Every structure is written in structure tokens, then in C-alpha cells.
Amino acid sequence: MRIFRRINLMNGLFKLFLIFFKIGAFTFGGGYAMLPIIYRELCEERDIIPQAEMEEIVVLSQAMPGALAVNCATQTGYKLYGKLGAVVCALGVVLPSYIIIVCLAGVLLKYNDNHYVIGAFNGIRAVVVGMILAAAVKMLKPIAKDKIGIAIMLATVIAAVIIDINPIFFIIVGGIIGYIVASREESK
Known part of the structure; x- marks a missing residue:
């Protein structure tokens, strides 16, 4: 075996x-x-x-x-x-x-x-x-059906095109926003 x-x-x-x-x-x-x-x-x-x-x-x-x-x-x-x-x-x-x-x-x-x-x-x-x-x-x-996810994505695209920031910043901010949204949804 x-x-x-x-x-x-x-x-x-x-x-x-x-x-x-x-x-x-x-x-x-x-x-x-x-x-x-x-x-x-x-x-x-x-x-x-x-x-x-x-x-x-x-x-x-x-x-x-x-x-x-x-x-x-x-x-x-x-x-x-x-x-x-x-x-x-x-x-x-x-x-x-x-x-x-x-x-x-x-x-x-x-x-x-x-x-x-x-x-x-x-x-x-x-x-x-x-x-x-x-x-x-x-x-x-x-x-596609997540309004907050779409907003985060669009904000990231716009910021990444306009501002030269390390991509890790966007990942961290997106994670923080997602965490906050999830914790607010859970507390409802």
C-alpha cells in the first residue's frame, strides 16, 4: 500500500x-x-x-x-x-x-x-x-453582485492609474475594508 x-x-x-x-x-x-x-x-x-x-x-x-x-x-x-x-x-x-x-x-x-x-x-x-x-x-x-467589492475594485483601478503606490498597499487596504464590512454585517 x-x-x-x-x-x-x-x-x-x-x-x-x-x-x-x-x-x-x-x-x-x-x-x-x-x-x-x-x-x-x-x-x-x-x-x-x-x-x-x-x-x-x-x-x-x-x-x-x-x-x-x-x-x-x-x-x-x-x-x-x-x-x-x-x-x-x-x-x-x-x-x-x-x-x-x-x-x-x-x-x-x-x-x-x-x-x-x-x-x-x-x-x-x-x-x-x-x-x-x-x-x-x-x-x-x-x-459582480457585490456593490462594495465593485467599489473597492474601481477605487483601486483609479488610484493605481493616478498614484504610483506599491500594490501591497491596495491589498492591505482592501483587506481592512472587507474585514470592516464583514464585521458590520455580522453585528446586524
Whole structure:
């Protein structure tokens, strides 16, 4: 029985490694661009983790120092398989970038002023913005009927565009406001 548990553990870890390796290999633009792919792979296609739990992981990952994608991978791995899962998922999402940078560093330095290379990166940048917006729309669905949640979201968007403040500030303020609202609702 113990052998079967170990095989299932290794099989699960290997699958998660491959999922995060794929996400790391085929997503340009960093953590926010990876969110819709992470959601699709883990919540929709494979049903590994419920969307509500994934949203909690994303919120925690945003509050932590470091890259969002690495934090999401680490948190997901930890939630599913403990410390070993955290390490495996983090390696899965980071290794592709490392391999690609090592392989392409010389080429990119040689051709970074090339009109076609600049055009390709401009196209990729536009796709990344679209993917970030798609992730935002998916995350908006749970708060769509919550007037206070919508107000907090709109205030955050406006403040983030106008004022250059660390995102952690917004997360802390949103948490405080949410806590106050919840405590007032409970006391009624």
C-alpha cells in the first residue's frame, strides 16, 4: 500500500511539474499574463483545484514578495503536496525561463534592434495585455453582485492609474475594508 501512495505522489508531482513547466514555457509577459493559463490548466481543464481556492492562492501570491507566477506555483504545490509540491511547482514554472534565456541571450543581444524582432515583441505585448484583461474578467465574476467589492475594485483601478503606490498597499487596504464590512454585517 505504501508503494502505491509513493507512486501516486510521484505521479501527481510529475503532472504538476509538467503543467507549470508548460505554463512557464509558453507564457510571455510575467505573472499576470500567466494567470488565465494557470486558471485554465488547474481549474477548468484538469479540475485539480477549485476556482475559489485558486483565487485565494492568487491573492496570497500577490501579497507575497517575489514573482507572481512563482508564488502561485509554490502556493499551489504546497496546498496539494506540501513542501515537496511547492519546490516541484516552483521549479516547473522557473526552469523554462532559465533555459530560454540561456539559449537565446546571444541571439537577442545581436538582433534586439531588428525591426522584425521589435514588431514580434510588440505583438506579444498586446497579447499579454489581452490575457491580463481576460484574467481580470474571470476574477471579477465572483464579486459582480457585490456593490462594495465593485467599489473597492474601481477605487483601486483609479488610484493605481493616478498614484504610483506599491500594490501591497491596495491589498492591505482592501483587506481592512472587507474585514470592516464583514464585521458590520455580522453585528446586524
